Amino acid sequence: MKLLSLQRRMARAVMTPLTPSEHMRSVAPDGRSMRAVASEIIKPNDRLTSFERLEIYNRQYWFRILSGFAEDFPGLRSVLGGSRFDRMAKAYLSDCPSQSFTLRNLGARLESWLRKNTAWAGTRQNLALDMVRLEWADIEAFDGAAEPPLKPEDLARANPAKLRLRLQPYIQLLDLRYPVDDLLLEVRKAEEDTDFASNAFNERHHRKRVSAVAKLKPQPIFLAVHRMDDSVYFRRLQSEEFAVLRALRAGKALNAAVESALKKSLITVEERPSHVQHWFQTWSALGWFCRSETNKESKRNSVAAASGGPQVTKNGQRRKSNSAVV
Amino acid sequence: MPANRFNNFTDYGIGIGLRATHYNHILTRKPVVDWFEIISENFMIDGGRPLSILDQILEQYKVVQHGVSMYFGSAERPNREHLRRLRTLVKRTNTPWLSDHLCWGSVDGRYTHDLLPMPYTFEAARLTAQKVREVRDTLEIPVVVENVSSYAEFHVSEMTEWEFLNEVVERADCGILLDVNNIYVSSKNHNFDPYTYVNSVPAERVAQIHIAGHSKFRKYILDTHDHPVIDPVWKLYARAIERIGHTATLLEWDDSIPSFDEVHDEALKANRFLASASLATAV
Numbered sequence: 001m002k003l004l005s006l007q008r009r010m011a012r013a014v015m016t017p018l019t020p021s022e023h024m025r026s027v028a029p030d031g032r033s034m035r036a037v038a039s040e041i042i043k044p045n046d047r048l049t050s051f052e053r054l055e056i057y058n059r060q061y062w063f064r065i066l067s068g069f070a071e072d073f074p075g076l077r078s079v080l081g082g083s084r085f086d087r088m089a090k091a092y093l094s095d096c097p098s099q100s101f102t103l104r105n106l107g108a109r110l111e112s113w114l115r116k117n118t119a120w121a122g123t124r125q126n127l128a129l130d131m132v133r134l135e136w137a138d139i140e141a142f143d144g145a146a147e148p149p150l151k152p153e154d155l156a157r158a159n160p161a162k163l164r165l166r167l168q169p170y171i172q173l174l175d176l177r178y179p180v181d182d183l184l185l186e187v188r189k190a191e192e193d194t195d196f197a198s199n200a201f202n203e204r205h206h207r208k209r210v211s212a213v214a215k216l217k218p219q220p221i222f223l224a225v226h227r228m229d230d231s232v233y234f235r236r237l238q239s240e241e242f243a244v245l246r247a248l249r250a251g252k253a254l255n256a257a258v259e260s261a262l263k264k265s266l267i268t269v270e271e272r273p274s275h276v277q278h279w280f281q282t283w284s285a286l287g288w289f290c291r292s293e294t295n296k297e298s299k300r301n302s303v304a305a306a307s308g309g310p311q312v313t314k315n316g317q318r319r320k321s322n323s324a325v326v
Numbered sequence: 327m328p329a330n331r332f333n334n335f336t337d338y339g340i341g342i343g344l345r346a347t348h349y350n351h352i353l354t355r356k357p358v359v360d361w362f363e364i365i366s367e368n369f370m371i372d373g374g375r376p377l378s379i380l381d382q383i384l385e386q387y388k389v390v391q392h393g394v395s396m397y398f399g400s401a402e403r404p405n406r407e408h409l410r411r412l413r414t415l416v417k418r419t420n421t422p423w424l425s426d427h428l429c430w431g432s433v434d435g436r437y438t439h440d441l442l443p444m445p446y447t448f449e450a451a452r453l454t455a456q457k458v459r460e461v462r463d464t465l466e467i468p469v470v471v472e473n474v475s476s477y478a479e480f481h482v483s484e485m486t487e488w489e490f491l492n493e494v495v496e497r498a499d500c501g502i503l504l505d506v507n508n509i510y511v512s513s514k515n516h517n518f519d520p521y522t523y524v525n526s527v528p529a530e531r532v533a534q535i536h537i538a539g540h541s542k543f544r545k546y547i548l549d550t551h552d553h554p555v556i557d558p559v560w561k562l563y564a565r566a567i568e569r570i571g572h573t574a575t576l577l578e579w580d581d582s583i584p585s586f587d588e589v590h591d592e593a594l595k596a597n598r599f600l601a602s603a604s605l606a607t608a609v
Contacts, residue, residue: 001482003450004401007433007442014438043479045517047545053478056546061438068439098437101395101408102367145372170373230375 006041013037014057017094022062024055065093068103072139073110074191075131075184079124079213088120104143107136127216130176134184134234137172137225141232144170147290154291155284163254165289172225173246179219181234186212228286240265241279245288332468332501333533334422338388338574340600342593345579349379351586359590361388363576364419366426367395370411380418389419390534390574392503393426395437396461398471398494399444399454400430409464416465423468423533424461425503428454428491443476446483446490455497462500470501470533475511475540475549487512488526501533504570506562507555507578511540511547520562529570537563537596538578552581554592563596567603575600 012029019025028034038050045053069089070077077085095117096109111132114120121128146168155163222242224235237245243261252260258276267275283289329335339360344352351357362383369380383389393412396404416424429441444450462469473491485493495502504527506520513520537560539553555563555577567573577593 001445002401003445003447003453004433006445006480006482007401007430010442011433011436011438014440014442015436041480041482043481045479045515050478052545056477056548057440057442061440064439098439099435101405101432101437102370103439104371143371143374143376146374227374230378 001041009037009041010054010057013054014061015094015097016058017090018059018062022059024051024058062090065098065103065106066090069093069106072107073132073135074187075135075180076110076128078183078187079128079131080121084120091117091120104139107132107139111136124213126218127178127180127213130178130180131184133174133176134180134223134225137174137223138184138232141170141172141225141227144168144172144227146170146227149287150284150289150291152284158254160254164251165248165254165257166291167245167249168226168288168290170227171245171288173242173249174223174225175242176221176223177218178216179221180216181221181223181236183212183216185234224288226286226288238275240267240275244276244279245283330501330530330533332423332470332531333574334468336422336574337572338390338422338534340593340596341388341390341574341576342589343392343576343578343580344383344389345583347583348586348589353379353382355586356386357586357590359387361390361574361576363390363392363578366391366393366412366415366424369418370408370415377418384419389421390576391416391419391421391424392472393424394441395431395439396426397431398426398428398457398461399450400432400457401453402433402435404457404460404464405432409461413465416467421467423470423501424465425470425472425534426461427474428471428494429474441474443474443478443480444490445480446485446487448484448493451490451493451497454494455500458494458498458500462498468501468533469498470503471495471498472503472505472536473508473512474505475508475515475547477515477546477548479516486518487516488523492526492528495528495531500531502527502531503534503536504532504566505536505538506566507536507538507540507559508549510559510562511549514547521565524562524566524569527566527569532566532570532573534574534576535563535566535570536576536578537593550581551578555595560595560599564599564602567599572600572603 013034016025016029016034024034026034028037035051038054042050042053044050066086066089070085073085080088092110092113093106096113098106100108111129114129114132118125149168150165222237222239224237224245226233226235240261244257247257247260248254262272265272329337341361341363342359344362344364364380369376371377380389396408427441429444431438431440431442444454458469458471471491471494473487476487491502504524506524509520509523512518513523537555538549538551539555541548541550541552575593575596577589577596579589579592583589
């Protein structure tokens, strides 16, 4: 048997979902007996059959990817409930096995998969999708690229009609239908408490979380998931703020981005300059802008780049685990 | 044999794996450690805390990269994105050599994230050696391959595991990361004499040694890296050092990780054997 053929056969068996009691299935995906598949490629020894030896790898595969996946999506687990989340995770990872050398990317296709497989979240579909988007944004913000931030003097020389501000690559912009940032922070806090608490305490917290999910009402929010001092934070934005940032990310020039964002705004014309100035002061202080070629060529600036400390609203610091296998 | 071309002629002592749970201790207490081994994949990212931590570690310590998903034995070509990121990291760490496993784990672009055992065939040895050469030529540093723990053997195998290892390293002209715990685990799972394995390895190619703990189940042993090193593994290590000489040694502890001092103390037990190897060389 050629190497590629053997590896395909073994990988297919290893990646076959386990039974509910976490053992290898007796029937392979192609309908053949798994015992026959195993004995064709793997030798038995004096203690283990071919099936049992293959099963060691089958179980290790699922234990590893399920635990890595669960670690990345505690918020979704809270939304769906533990049992449904576990079944959903198996279905997702069966449909979308890892295509990356790192476990970090296990959830890369979860949002699109969940949009097609609506039964898993049922009436909580929008809430579940919001939570997945937030948790994936958190992963991307945690280890996304950071470039040298734009300095006030860079802006001082820029022409706003031509100036194209570039957002730091690690910043993730989300428009959400539910305030899932609060829920996720609560879930994480409960997880941290769980490490030290009694069973009764944990049970009370679990009930509290379930209740929090059930009570969560739709409330559109705009969020920047960003990073400061290597910690990830969730910052709520006004809708106009969000629109400016999204337009800048899309490559619009500064003036055009601000104009389009404020076109339907309820902020009065008189108040707009102070709002815009405040936003840019904050974003600059947070280091959200980085240099681009156009900036270097620009001559003057009308944007007040600013001093003043960053205003961090919500700490979504992530406890990212190592992505590698033992 | 303190240094050879496979470890870039370095003379490293006893290292331990760099793990997140010890970051704070290392950065605040600055313990004296010969070197740290990092899991490359944990740092093949674009930015953020892991790279900040790594840069702080690099200011004070020597670092060697160890990979877990190059899959030299997979029939498919190396992943270009993986190689690109690995190359970037190699430049950052200045690792004297780069290790990964003699195993496979991906097929048709799908990853199992496991270290799956090789069929010990000449075809597999040829393809694996070709891939090792390709990675080495791309990264331009010595590449060493590590023997894995295994729980299955294939009907198609044409040789023993140590013969396969020798076949690959000769064809690739690469070094070996000899994991004596893995040899012990596999010897129990497949009923062979671990000393035959250690005695068969080309000593001049061994760039590094791994030691670790494991878990014993009723019918097999699992390589879990969650216990201290057991005496039979230390004895096997002693034999390896006797044959190979003073060699860079690393303790792996990846699960149920105790305090930094406990892990380091366990690693430093290797000094007993390394000291006697140094004495023998001196005599």
